[in-house]
Amino acid sequence: MVKQKGARPLVCGNWKLHHDAAQTRRVIRQLNGLLADQKEVEVVVAPVAVTLACACATAGRGPIAVAAQNAWWASQGAFTGEWSVQHLRELGCRYALVGHSERRALQGESDALVARKAHACLRGGIVPIVCVGETLAQHRQGQTREVLDRQLGAVLRPLSGRLARRLVVAYEPVWAIGTGQAAGPDQINDTLAGLHRTVSGHLGEAVAAQARFLYGGSVSPDNAREFVRQPYVDGLLVGRASLRAESFARLVCRVALVSQESQR
Numbered sequence: 001m002v003k004q005k006g007a008r009p010l011v012c013g014n015w016k017l018h019h020d021a022a023q024t025r026r027v028i029r030q031l032n033g034l035l036a037d038q039k040e041v042e043v044v045v046a047p048v049a050v051t052l053a054c055a056c057a058t059a060g061r062g063p064i065a066v067a068a069q070n071a072w073w074a075s076q077g078a079f080t081g082e083w084s085v086q087h088l089r090e091l092g093c094r095y096a097l098v099g100h101s102e103r104r105a106l107q108g109e110s111d112a113l114v115a116r117k118a119h120a121c122l123r124g125g126i127v128p129i130v131c132v133g134e135t136l137a138q139h140r141q142g143q144t145r146e147v148l149d150r151q152l153g154a155v156l157r158p159l160s161g162r163l164a165r166r167l168v169v170a171y172e173p174v175w176a177i178g179t180g181q182a183a184g185p186d187q188i189n190d191t192l193a194g195l196h197r198t199v200s201g202h203l204g205e206a207v208a209a210q211a212r213f214l215y216g217g218s219v220s221p222d223n224a225r226e227f228v229r230q231p232y233v234d235g236l237l238v239g240r241a242s243l244r245a246e247s248f249a250r251l252v253c254r255v256a257l258v259s260q261e262s263q264r
């Protein structure tokens with residue numbers, strides 16, 4: 001069993017390009033109410049960038065933390081359209097998604113760029129949720145291990161153990177995102193065990209034991225439990241099922257039950 005005693009599972013909702021400011025406020029208010037007494041799970045939402053200020057203000061000191069869906073690596077300069085880790089800190093964000101497969105595919109983000117963004121986050125006090133995952137073609141050709149090692153290796157290679165302890169790695173197979181076809185619990189566990197070994201190989205077991213490993217891709221309130229029961233799964237990255245407060249809160253409560261069971 002690799003889960004540290006007392007470590008809370010992390011569940012992050014990725015809202016992608018959904019919800020205007022009013023909807024963002026409403027869903028966070030509802031989550032604040034529905035999850036007010038929930039202490040077992042660390043709950044994060046990642047709203048659209050231009051709604052982050054209102055998301056952080058609405059979340060306040062309540063049970064929901066706020067993540068950005070992206071962050072630039074430099075703190076200032078000629079980077080039209082970007083925002084920095086310092087901007088996110090100023091707003092009150094605690095996390096940032098980095099290297100989501102949609103950005104890798106649609107914005108052409110390279111492993112090197114993802115690594116720079118992740119490092120800027122770690123240095124600037126924002127926890128990066130670094131997304132890695134293989135495409136269907138890579139999966140079918142048996143290249144999963146190789147792809148994940150390349151994506152994660154780029155992030156780990158120049159990192160010090162001190163910074164890397166806070167790293168969160170989300171395994172999101174591209175073929176499982178938004179398809180209703182989640183990966184199987186055993187495959188997820190084996191893959192996250194492999195990512196754990198990759199971190200341990202680069203930076204030592206003490207760092208790997210403190211880093212957190214999530215699964216994402218068609219997670220729902222119905223299947224969340226079987227994923228977080230797996231020993232190497234420290235939490236979940238959730239797209240569609242995080243958009244509505246009731247569905248996301250139900251999912252979080254199911255994860256909380258597993259967490260309670262494992263502490264008995």
Ligand code: PGA
Pocket residue numbers: 014172176177178179180216217218219237238239240241
């Ligand atoms: P999904 O998205 O849960 O809708 O599959 C997950 C993600 O892209 O992070």
